[in-house]
Amino acid sequence: MPHDDPHDHSHAAVEADEPQGYYQHLAAATRSLLIEKGVFSAADMRAMIEQIDRRSPALGAKIVARAWTDEGFKARLLSRGKQAIKEEMEIDPVAADIVVVENTAAVHNVVVCTLCSCYPVFILGRPPDWYKSYAYRSRAVRDPRGVLREFGTEIDPAREVRVHDSTADMRYLVLPMQPAGTEGWLEERLAGIVTRDTMVGTAEVRPAE
Amino acid sequence: MTDPLFNPGDAVTVSARFPTGRRHIRTPFYIRGKTGEVERVCGAYKNPEDLAFGNYNAARVSLYRVRFDQRHVWDDYTGNPNDTIDIEIYEHWLEPAVTEDSSDAT
Known part of the structure; x- marks a missing residue:
């Protein structure tokens, strides 16, 4: 003891x-x-x-949970992310233009900035150290499946892995897949299972134990 | 607003230029010379190559998201042949893709 x-x-x-x-x-x-x-x-x-x-990943989690429970919001989020976040979530996007990319049964998205460490700070807070490391930045583009495996994320070989290199003026938010068994959950409860890494694309959302 | 030169679906090749000296270029080395397809036009943004040196009146340049096949980008890529990478590239780094239908018809 x-x-x-x-x-x-x-x-x-x-x-x-x-x-x-x-x-x-x-x-x-x-x-x-x-x-x-x-x-x-x-x-x-x-x-x-x-x-x-x-600013923290809790903001991003609220956006994801809203998208899971409101089809109309989700459509607007995917087509005009900045406006949807600003007008409907009342989160100040500062200057960033946001591209929201949706994970589906066919596609898994993952975000990296190979040139520096561009990150949607306004909805996820400051990036983790690994996001800024040379190892992640160089390897995530070249061997995304291997890198994801190191995060404990095994992507079915039949699904497409789509990397987004955040090189310029866009900032990226991954809209993860809603896990089975959480249908009918309230927005707030859903937000509780959405983690930072699931919005960067290095992990998938799992229902809370 | 400058009118974008390319549209979604257009095949484009990233310029294989390697300027040296004091520069701030947002086109990664690994994608120069590679060919992909315009995924979307993002809008027009001030050229970061000027902004980085304090020229805040920099001209706006159209910015695109271009999608590349990973197998085309990396010779030794072993993942799903459908895996892709999307990269933001400014218009002055893009050229219309050259079609190689005569020489490379395999």
Whole structure:
């Protein structure tokens, strides 16, 4: 029982104060300069960071759950994603144009940005580290089925795997398939089983145990 | 708005150009020279090759989503022959596809 352990050895504290590299210095200097010149204040900066951090996959999950329960919304989401999200979900898409791609029995979609790390932050929050790694970015285009397998996602060989390389001005949301056995669930309950990875396409939605 | 040169369904080839120097090009190397089909016209966006260097009055360029067969993109692709990859490509990186009906009719 961990609680009864005589915890008498010391640990180094977990610190986020790693030595700063060139780009950290550049960012800090630029930030100081902009604040000094009155372009924005330190409070504006903090508020912006908080706004970014408030975005999470829960927003995307609500969109998916709405699409599963409302055919009309789903059709609008697939044809004019940005407007549907803005007008019907009241989520501010900021500047991004969104392309929603639907998983079906015939097609499985997966998203990658090989050039950098383009990601629909406004509906999924900040991307996971693996999404930004060279390994994912290079391998997801070249061997998508192998990469998906490493995520525990085995795509039937008969289904088409369609990779989306998010190279420019579009941002992508995968509309996963609604799992069997969840018919008739309320929107809120459905949103609870939609995870971040299912909206990037590295996983499929499973009904909650 | 500039009128798009290509329409959905058009066969297009990505320019096999490799400019060097201080650039910001959104056309991945692996797709240059490959041929695919226009999936949709996304609209017209300011050219990132200018935007990246602070030219915010950059001209707008039509942007397309182009679909490629994975087997065509990668010589050693082993997945389903129907597997595809969609990539956003700006118009100035696309050319009408050259049909090779005479030389390569296998």
